[in-house]
Amino acid sequence: MHSRLVRDRARTPVLAAAGLALLAAGYLLGAASAPGPAVQAAPSGELYVYLANVTQVPFWIDQKRALEAAGKYLGVRTEFTGPTTADAQAEAAALDQIIARRPAGIMVFPPDSKTLIPGINRAVDSGIPVITMIGDVPDSKRFTHIGIDNYKAGEEGARVLAATIGGRGKVVVGTFQAAGVLDRMRGYKDYLAKHYPGIQVVGVVDDHADPAYAPQAYAAAISAHPDLAGIGGTDGDSGAGAARAVIEAKKKGAIKIVAMDRNEDMLNYIQDGTITAAIAQKSYMETWLAVNLLYWLHHNIGPAQMLPDWKAAKIDPLPLDVDTGIMVITRDNVRQFRHATK
């Protein structure tokens, strides 16, 4: 009883000390941190929201940069949000919350082709145009889809990997279990099966999108296939992970790596040749285009002028689908792909 009283009385100074410590830590961290993007101090209340999932991975860096730049260019507010996991239900819930805020337009990277149909339709019916990004929800009322089909991205990767290893040999495909990435993996496998009978996909590795785990996953695959000719990655962490594993297995050069996306940590490996090439999407352009298209719709300019009143005519003035293609990063152009950190 006595000790509990003593402990309770001790709480207040401890609380105060903890609070001060947190403030101090926050200040120190602020001093040590990279300069972040300025909070959108926008002249207008107009808001464009990009909703995605698995939002903490570096893949979204270019989308965020483009959102910020487009916001400044057009004088509007932009936001990037969404669950940190590949959780379709969480993303559907987030979409409803966004609709409630009545933004001028929504861009959404869907978790799959079905879950967000009701949400997207609700948004469009309430007057908010929606554009799907890098993954389509074709059975909804979305205005357009911008991006590359993940399946096609996988096919591109397979094409480059096949060329790199000379058209024959054993390969392993690295992936992780999110719908879009699995589509890329399927594109990879199908392309190789169709066009390169001399190439055998001997394994599919799940690297959990975890840079701490990826190297040992690829190392195990390398152990299991001593005559492995190549590794094809379908997610951003596969490049550096496979590179680390190949170097530690002392097989640099013997095992060729073709990666995907443009994570910063893999660029050094492209520079020194461990990774032959990486397939990246034109994410910046995709996002820039999306914001501007939504802006034109909202302000009734550009394509919206196609008809006196496109809403009354029940016509979608935007393209049906915008295929943004991919870019190949190699040693020759890798310098351009480094983001300026700090």
Added chain:
Amino acid sequence: MLERPHVTVKPSDAEAGRKATAGLARRILGVRELLLVGVIVVAGLLMTALTPYFLTWGNIESMIIGMAPTAIIVVGMTIVLVSGGLDLSVGSVMALSGTLAGLLMLRGTPIWLSILLVLAAGAVVGAINGLVITALRVNPLIATLGMLTIARGIAMVITQGFTVTGLPEPFAYLGQGVLAGVPPMLWIMAAIVAAGDLAMRSMRYMRPVYYVGGNERAALLSGIKVDQVKVATYVLSAVLSAVAGILLASRLMAGTPTAGVGLELTAIAAAVIGGASLLGGEGTVLGGFLGAVFMSIIGNAMIILGISIYWQGIVSGVILILVVSLDMLLRTRRL
């Protein structure tokens, strides 16, 4: 455990002999690590029979290197579990440490100073965990769950989501260099595991950790400073997570804010497989290390055997339950 009431009757010689044998047998079977070593040997033999690629130096080395950060974290997790607590923030602290170290070094801070500062930051995080749990009396699961998201968030803020690259070359030595045949990281892991196990087993200083976990009220009444012990365990766990983060950053030559998501669950599973009880009062560092080895073998096996990625979760989950059930069965027999 209540002591049997003393009966002042001298046992006969035969009786004394039987008691001694039973006591010895009890102590051998009581070495629960033996069970785990047995399971690991069986798993290893099974794998060697199934594929020639398991028992190669390349595969073994890559497994050990891969599991080193986890093993170091398991040492801290075991000690926290023994004290009756739980630390879910270890994966996030590992990521935060790696990124913080990278950023400091990029700013020109000397490598040794960056490491010291990051270890100090880890200690602060651990102290915050400990104080929130002891002084504010927040449930450890909630407190460290909060720190899990906060630490990860801080890592994302200071890096803006970027991986920190361009670390000074000499820093690679820890994770990529060669010291007596293997990267220095492995020797550091071995030293931490050995020190941790010896400390928990023989240092009288560490005994209170078991008492606090076994019966907190009794420990408090017998004069043990329970709160201090708890805070110390969380500080240790966080500092070890920081060590793991630094070594990982050295191996990857990158500070990655997304590293180690879910690592806390792996660490807890390894510690429990190794004998730690989620209720506290039981567990050894060596057991936790063996648990980490076992889980590493399972993960490695599934990839080498080419088990479909969609099935891997099911397989590892079933194996985890089987191993812990086996241990539970043996425990009830001993009682």
